[in-house]
Amino acid sequence: MTYIPISARERDAMLATIGAKSLDDLFRDVPAAHRFPKLDLPPALTEMEAAAELQDIALSNEHTRGDLISFLGAGSYNHYVPAAVDHVLRRGEFYTAYTPYQPEISQGTLQAIFEYQSLMAALTGMEVSNASHYDGATAAAEAVNMAFAQYRGKRRKVVISPSVHPQYRAVVRTYIQGMGVEIVGDDPQGDLDAGPDALESLIDDQTMLVLVQYPDFFGRVFDYTKVIAAAHSKGALACVITNPTALGLLKTPGEMDADIVVGDGQPLGIPMWFGGPTLGYFTTRKSYVHKMAGRLVGETIDNRGQRAYVLTLTAREQHIKRERATSNICTNQGLLALASAVYLSLLGQKGLRQVAELCYHKAHYAAQKLAAIPGMKLCFGDPFFHEFTLCLGRPAAEVNAHLLEHGILGGYELGQDYPGLKEHLLIAVTEMNTKEEIDTLVDALSEASHD
């Protein structure tokens, strides 16, 4: 079926007004040899058939709310999303609107983004937030771009911790391809125990940015105050990639004096959805606002004296500045910024702290139980947040296969990114994992350790 509401009679009347004889007539600019190809696609389904087909496809997955017990994290987390979030997102006025270029009839979106910006600033302890990036990884890459712009290309070195998410590091590498920028510090074969101190010696007066993750990819929580100070002392900027759930509990990057905080907003009310769409958040100091990428909403008044909101500092953006824009981003993750605003409004300080603590305690319970299994141990010590690295004493892939037979997604196999960690699983625990589930994992792993 189509969604075209023009009858044959109306079509003919319209063609007459245009002065065309047929629909085909309208396409005479298209080279005749290539005009009207026959598309080899399956015949149209009606809505009823499409609904059934998509249900079949969805059912042929095994999902994490009933089919499988999941301890997978590594950048996408199984959190509870309160029902009210999606009820807001389903408001047609929100999701069928475009970017709020016409503020008089877009105050819903504009105020919601303004609130999102405020919430993200408050959460990260920073002064300004933009209206979102595609995801945490691209937000990190945009942090590199911003640092590049800040030094007008005069500094070209980025120090990256090896315990930044491997996919984020890969994306940064993709983004800088044409920029002549050098990345140092993130050798996956290097010493992973070293922690942030090891980065300090890499920072020099060519360094434009230091990029660390908090909690890091292995779940560890480091206080980056010192390395950030070291960056500042060399005139470099520091960016902290952060899991926003952790900020319900932990010291903010703002308190550590970070210049930029980025991360993925998925834990804030966005379903895992096989990895996307999520949102990338980006907060910084007010002094960098003109170098910042992405849209910004600012407060103002309308000509009736009403408080209102508009897109502001648009001269940074591609539609004005074109090749000299701070970024090429146009469509962003607006609706998911709304989701995060609703999520944070619903949880508030009490709720977010509760979620963070549940994650923390459950992960620690799991870690302690798992480390007690003969032959297994925690790879790194405390403090960690809701993810930790378990050394299995045998190939992680084997163990995971065993767990899957028990209906368990056992965690992320770190050997995929760190050749030295072939026997290691990155295990994530959230408020969704009951003690019973954790105990099931422990039992299944104990069993595996006996094989």
Added chain:
Amino acid sequence: MTYIPISARERDAMLATIGAKSLDDLFRDVPAAHRFPKLDLPPALTEMEAAAELQDIALSNEHTRGDLISFLGAGSYNHYVPAAVDHVLRRGEFYTAYTPYQPEISQGTLQAIFEYQSLMAALTGMEVSNASHYDGATAAAEAVNMAFAQYRGKRRKVVISPSVHPQYRAVVRTYIQGMGVEIVGDDPQGDLDAGPDALESLIDDQTMLVLVQYPDFFGRVFDYTKVIAAAHSKGALACVITNPTALGLLKTPGEMDADIVVGDGQPLGIPMWFGGPTLGYFTTRKSYVHKMAGRLVGETIDNRGQRAYVLTLTAREQHIKRERATSNICTNQGLLALASAVYLSLLGQKGLRQVAELCYHKAHYAAQKLAAIPGMKLCFGDPFFHEFTLCLGRPAAEVNAHLLEHGILGGYELGQDYPGLKEHLLIAVTEMNTKEEIDTLVDALSEASHD
């Protein structure tokens, strides 16, 4: 968790304003001996836990969109509901509003009900519709009440066809308990082949109402013009209980000169939902409008000259007329009337006709295939709409048990209501049943016939 947004501090301030010392203080009128019982209920669940618990409960059912192939009808039908219907119902302004007693801020509900009334009138071929009853069965009972009121209790006989839905007949019997009304004609042991002609002899000058069903409970389609004329010739009213999907194809009760048309609106965009809520529709001639039960929306203008809608003829209703009201109904099925309005608007004449024809053709295909199985036959002949009665030549319960093992809900066992039909299944086929499903049923039944 609760939804109470008052902090302890606020509570105390409010108590002070009231002049009470504690919350308990407010309940001194409640006899002390019975005050504040301890309720033995499970401890409160959080939203996250409740969501999981309800999902578990729902999963322990086997439903008809994947778990089971269904040929069950008998008053509740598995139709496709276009996605847009529920999207409208989820608008908070619709579903969290009360009955539109304040028309200035209820025009959404009021216009939607006005449209529903118009659609139902158009569909049934009648002049007025009310704003809904609880379901088809209670709407039928209210038709009896209306006839009773019409004759001011001077006629006390209702002629009911035995092929009216057994549960509808039961509800009518419940409703009339205090009214001194006699029901004749619906002996389930009587001759079910006879059809409407058999009713004519029962109609006399004591008869207030003749009640028939279209298509009848066995799926048969009779033209009731003659029996309605017979009723009218004796001064009685005639009410036709109708499946609204059938009216996408079939002659309307209006064309047969019915005085009242009632039925269940479930097929019009309402999920089966284990039987409820659905809606009862009720349409009649304009001349009976003052005797009609339920709410009515009428067109008017507001004091700014705008077309608008209000509840009208409210003097019929309980909140004005109290014990002399046409009915005690107050809360009705408003939101589901909206669902049906949206459903009919979406399908329009083309879509509803399409659904009706699909039901018709598929049911006929199934009937023909099933009747070809040795030992089985159709109990009644053509014309039938989307339900038919299959004589199995062996106990229906046995056959159904066999089908259930094959994941098939085989149809309704008629012996539950008609002692003479212990070997009969009432089989419903809708647009949701593919040819493949029908063939599966045929195969499973052929197999059963060999056992």
Added chain:
Amino acid sequence: MTETTVAVSPKIVEPTIFDLSSTGRTGVTFPEPDVPLAKLPTSLLRKDLPLPELAEVDVIRHYTRLSTFNYGVDSGFYPLGSCTMKYNPKINEDTCRLPGFLFTHPLQPVETVQGNLALMYQLQEWLQEISGFPAITLQPAAGAHGEFTGVLIMRAYHRARGDAKRIKMLIPDSAHGTNPASAGMTGLQIVQIPSDARGNVDLEALKAACDDTVLGMMLTNPNTLGLFDEHILDVTKIVHDCGGLMYGDGANLNALLGIVRPAELGFDIMHFNLHKTFAVPHGGGGPGSGPVGVAAHLADFLPAPLVDIVEEGSDDTPPLFGFVTPKQSIGRMKAFHGHFGGGMVRAFTYIAMHGPDGLKDISQYAVLNANYLMARLRKAYHVPFDRTCMHEFVAEGRFEGSDVRALDVAKRLMDYGFHPPTNYFPLIVHEALMIEPTETENKDTLDAFVDALLKIAEEAKSQPSLLHDAPLTTKFGRMDEVKAARELVLCCWLPENGIADI
């Protein structure tokens, strides 16, 4: 010269779905038949099918726009007395739409719907525990339907005892209209019992009315004045003493959760409004759900079927739930099993999330909020029965030396962004404004509402025309109700016209 009235055609804010129709459009299509076509019964086909034709986009825009003409609990404060317009948690909207609920057929074999039956059984038990009644039917569709069910049970009880002379139902003058209407549907005579100066049942009048022709009494407690009857135990005793049964209208149960069990006050039977007390949304008029609880001596008369355990479980097998029919059942109140999806699932979710303490909190805070509003408003609005109220109270919308009426106050509240309270009910209070805030409103909202009402009370004296003309800021103004009733345009399609062009 003849006088002619020029009919000015009204301004159309939003066309009807028929106005919007255009030939050839459709909002949804269905697959072509995958089976051979059967012959259609030519003589039985309808001539035309005058339904509107629209694309999905038109339908969505139309109803989206209509929705914005509405005010719901999601729009703001909705203190509609007697209706318990509490906030409807969004999780309920999701749980009731789980496929396992949406797509189960009411006549499936019980083995395949144990989830539904377990939920219904559990809900029956919970309602029993909350109310004190040992047996519950979930079948009734709404409060009034529950009342009718109850009256039929009361009647059946007396008749089963061989007592057919009881033909009167006692009903206080403050009762909701459904009470006499429900009793009237069984042919009973209604005897109206006055209220006393403190808003209680007038005991003397009650005693005088009680004799062996009394089937029973229908009482709302707290009553529609929001007052808990100070002699409730006397009332129920007096009625019982003459052999009558006490019916409780449970519409006001939101004041009593964990406060008192109605059964312990002497009620024999009561309906619940799941769409009030247990947060089932009102849907712009419905659907509701009106389960009925009864004392032990009435259990055999409940409508059929009820959910029960039909095979006890053991350590490793759960019990089997099924349907049973009470011995002397009054019969069936509707087709199938009641408002399962829309009513029971939501109410179940809601009760499960509250637990015993949460339920008590509901009533305590509902009562706190009502008393707080009353305390702040009583200087400006006369409160005829001025004592501690329960979850609602009634004030008068009239002012000395002003011709402003309750209706004007109600309409003016719209200009301040609030839904008005119920007005002109209960009938025993002049210019009644019946205010029920519910427990889900915060103090800021209550204070803003009070401020608006106090402002309006001033306006009533200083600028009464503001109230007479109100509402001024809403999309629609006051309606010509007389025109509606006189012209009786009840649909925009009429058989003789085909699709009307208005």
Added chain:
Amino acid sequence: MTETTVAVSPKIVEPTIFDLSSTGRTGVTFPEPDVPLAKLPTSLLRKDLPLPELAEVDVIRHYTRLSTFNYGVDSGFYPLGSCTMKYNPKINEDTCRLPGFLFTHPLQPVETVQGNLALMYQLQEWLQEISGFPAITLQPAAGAHGEFTGVLIMRAYHRARGDAKRIKMLIPDSAHGTNPASAGMTGLQIVQIPSDARGNVDLEALKAACDDTVLGMMLTNPNTLGLFDEHILDVTKIVHDCGGLMYGDGANLNALLGIVRPAELGFDIMHFNLHKTFAVPHGGGGPGSGPVGVAAHLADFLPAPLVDIVEEGSDDTPPLFGFVTPKQSIGRMKAFHGHFGGGMVRAFTYIAMHGPDGLKDISQYAVLNANYLMARLRKAYHVPFDRTCMHEFVAEGRFEGSDVRALDVAKRLMDYGFHPPTNYFPLIVHEALMIEPTETENKDTLDAFVDALLKIAEEAKSQPSLLHDAPLTTKFGRMDEVKAARELVLCCWLPENGIADI
């Protein structure tokens, strides 16, 4: 006497979520821990968590109200040129929320997510068939992200050939800002190519710019004037002849479905905007989805990973889908696999429902609607490039002898209930009004829109102040943009203040 400016505090139509906060409220609570508590890392805890506190009802009312300040496709006609604001079928909103999609983790073993992978694979194939490109990546998050991907691929291609001297990207003056911005992000020089008098690429200028320093050209076709380049085959040939690659900005693909395959016109690479052509809703700014298709010679450079069949199926076993990495991949464009749930599932549903004929209908009717509007408007609004347009066209919002500007026309349209067209883009048209009706609008709507614009054209002469002051009937009026940029209030919370009280 000193002059003091009294700051009038602005009227607050709807408070922010911070304004609404009150201590002690919460919208959702979580279970108590079911495990022993671990010691918290004291020195690493945050000092305070300055998030607002609200109940669910407050949050819902707030965002419900905010939503009513918005205009979406569901509200009415939204002819925003270049954005393809077609109607978003509601079924897509349901399919993308199926639990099997919502709750799958991106790193699950491929065996457990064959449904997702099959869907992605199928979508890749469909996009190939539609566009003519033999390889597709679904990873890019939006159009601009696709452009950046494309530019990186073009760069990698030349470098893989050992050709590092190509440092220029040719871009027409009519191009969207993302084109130069995307090229700029890789350090390329932008060479702007003018348009000719008929709105085509100026072939002479193009030839002049082409040499062996040209990486390629980025071209939108139909271009942002809504015009199909009359010499498209010449353009692509000229660029190819100098060794450059042709990048197609697929934002305007809604004109070409079943009309022509861009690959056959000589494009080497192109991004799709699933959020334009394939009805993924725009979400008030996003998310989108910007897959990229490439010709065979570029396939090895696609970002990793792609979905492919990793084990062929047989008669009774389906194939096994998995991820593969192209040999010379430019790397990863984002974490995980692209906008699966919000983008791909919706687009898949949409394409499945249209089929080959339905897709062609989309483009034919999109073009019909645009030409119809143009035909009816061209007398009152100057259309600078006046020839058959594709799915959109550009008119000028200025009138002889009037100081009315395109902006004024745009704002005045709001008073007539329409969303304005895109204005001031493309940059090469003065006072541009870029109008794209899409195929999902009916003739009544188009006619009403024309009537409004014709009325406005009259008003521009007779009552220009109406336009200067517009909009007058909306909830908000024109904005003080200067104040916003000068004062830069970008959030209502600042570290030094805690929660700001504005």
